[in-house]
Amino acid sequence: MSMAELVGLTVHVDTGRWSETVLEAVDLVVPEGQITALLGESGCGKSMVAAALTGSLPAVAHSTGEVRIDGAAVRDRRAWQQLRGNTVGLVPQSGVTAFAADKTVGAQLDELHRRHQAWSVEDACAAAQYPTDVFDLYPHQHSSGQIQRAALAAALLPAPDLLVVDEPSASLDPDTGYEVWVSLRKYATAGAAVLTITHDGPFLIDTRVADRMVVMRDGRVVVTGSATEVPALADPYVQGFFRRVGE
Numbered sequence: 218m219s220m221a222e223l224v225g226l227t228v229h230v231d232t233g234r235w236s237e238t239v240l241e242a243v244d245l246v247v248p249e250g251q252i253t254a255l256l257g258e259s260g261c262g263k264s265m266v267a268a269a270l271t272g273s274l275p276a277v278a279h280s281t282g283e284v285r286i287d288g289a290a291v292r293d294r295r296a297w298q299q300l301r302g303n304t305v306g307l308v309p310q311s312g313v314t315a316f317a318a319d320k321t322v323g324a325q326l327d328e329l330h331r332r333h334q335a336w337s338v339e340d341a342c343a344a345a346q347y348p349t350d351v352f353d354l355y356p357h358q359h360s361s362g363q364i365q366r367a368a369l370a371a372a373l374l375p376a377p378d379l380l381v382v383d384e385p386s387a388s389l390d391p392d393t394g395y396e397v398w399v400s401l402r403k404y405a406t407a408g409a410a411v412l413t414i415t416h417d418g419p420f421l422i423d424t425r426v427a428d429r430m431v432v433m434r435d436g437r438v439v440v441t442g443s444a445t446e447v448p449a450l451a452d453p454y455v456q457g458f459f460r461r462v463g464e
């Protein structure tokens with residue numbers, strides 16, 4: 218079964234000064250027990266998909282179509298308030314936005330643990346590779362890699378059924394990034410639906426960490442398939458995501 222689904226989702230952004238259709242009739246499923254990797258050129262709408270799936274679209278966005286969580290269409294802000302940070306978790310592209318600025322990260326992780334009583338702080342930090350020696354620092358005092366891992370720990374604490382991670386290893390050294398992916402793999406294997414946005418196609422081929430791949434272009438989904446099918450496609454746009462530097 219699909220834990221999360223976008224059905225014909227179109228998102229139009231209107232800032233008053235300019236407007237743009239950023240997602241166009243997107244159909245996408247995120248099945249439970251699997252990692253779905255979302256690839257696509259910069260600006261094609263991947264983060265908008267992440268936001269749509271987690272009820273986090275910006276105020277300037279207007280959407281038509283449906284977002285379904287656990288089979289049910291989510292239609293209003295109150296429904297999203299109940300799902301977000303409970304059933305549905307997002308690790309945003311910029312981890313610092315996951316935290317309030319005026320409290321230490323450690324205090325905020327402790328608070329999440331008390332509220333949800335799901336993962337322990339120790340286990341969430343270990344899975345996220347978050348170094349607890351920076352626990353007492355404020356969010357802005359973290360490096361981008363540290364705060365990204367803290368945001369993953371925060372997202373894991375409520376044990377969401379759907380976890381959306383916008384570039385899990387972008388700011389990390391290769392070994393730490395690999396360990397983060399291993400944790401995401403374990404989390405999916407334990408039953409969660411996981412969607413990860415990534416630019417690292419060769420990593421996906423080498424590690425076989427993802428089950429499914431979805432490729433986007435210009436606000437649309439252009440390819441969906443298994444993690445073995447998609448890299449084998451001859452389409453030059455798709456191939457571009459799996460080419461190694463220098464090839």
Ligand SMILES: Nc1ncnc2c1ncn2[C@@H]1O[C@H](COP(=O)(O)OP(=O)(O)OP(=O)(O)O)[C@@H](O)[C@H]1O
Pocket residue numbers: 230232237239257258259260261262263264265266275277310
């Ligand atoms: N808060 C916002 N307000 C208005 N437009 C936005 C906002 N966030 C993103 N956009 C626009 O939506 C489009 C899709 O952006 P999005 O961040 O989803 O791309 P992306 O595929 O995640 O790119 P990248 O790989 O560079 O992170 C872009 O044209 C962007 O300018």
